[in-house]
Amino acid sequence: MEKKIVIILCVLDVILLGFSIFLYVGEDRTPPAIAFGEEAPVYREGMEEAALLEGVTAVDERDGDVTDSLLIEKISGTGEGTVIVTYVARDEANNVEKVSRTLEARGGADREVE
Numbered sequence: 289m290e291k292k293i294v295i296i297l298c299v300l301d302v303i304l305l306g307f308s309i310f311l312y313v314g315e316d317r318t319p320p321a322i323a324f325g326e327e328a329p330v331y332r333e334g335m336e337e338a339a340l341l342e343g344v345t346a347v348d349e350r351d352g353d354v355t356d357s358l359l360i361e362k363i364s365g366t367g368e369g370t371v372i373v374t375y376v377a378r379d380e381a382n383n384v385e386k387v388s389r390t391l392e393a394r395g396g397a398d399r400e401v402e
């Protein structure tokens with residue numbers, strides 16, 4: 289009788305392990321890919337985020353187009369006539385991709401932020 293219980297427990301264990309592996313493999317752990325359009329905007333102070341997001345797309349292997357999830361995380365001035373804009377995109381499994389690009393800045397908008 290005891291032997292039978294042990295066997296049943298072992299079988300359950302194997303089933304659970306298999307199920308865990310299945311869930312692990314099936315999970316989406318790849319963040320979306322962020323792509324920029326050919327034309328980079330020129331940064332001006334107080335510029336709308338929408339203008340900085342124009343032509344930027346995010347595509348996820350699993351979820352497809354996740355461009356709606358795109359956000360601008362930060363804009364930092366370099367003091368050398370450019371700013372570095374950091375974009376963030378997220379897929380439905382909350383995998384986050386972060387990409388920065390350097391944009392030309394006009395009108396003193398490139399000053400470094402302390």
Ligand SMILES: [Ca+2]
Nearest residue numbers: 316318348379
């Ligand atoms: Ca994904």
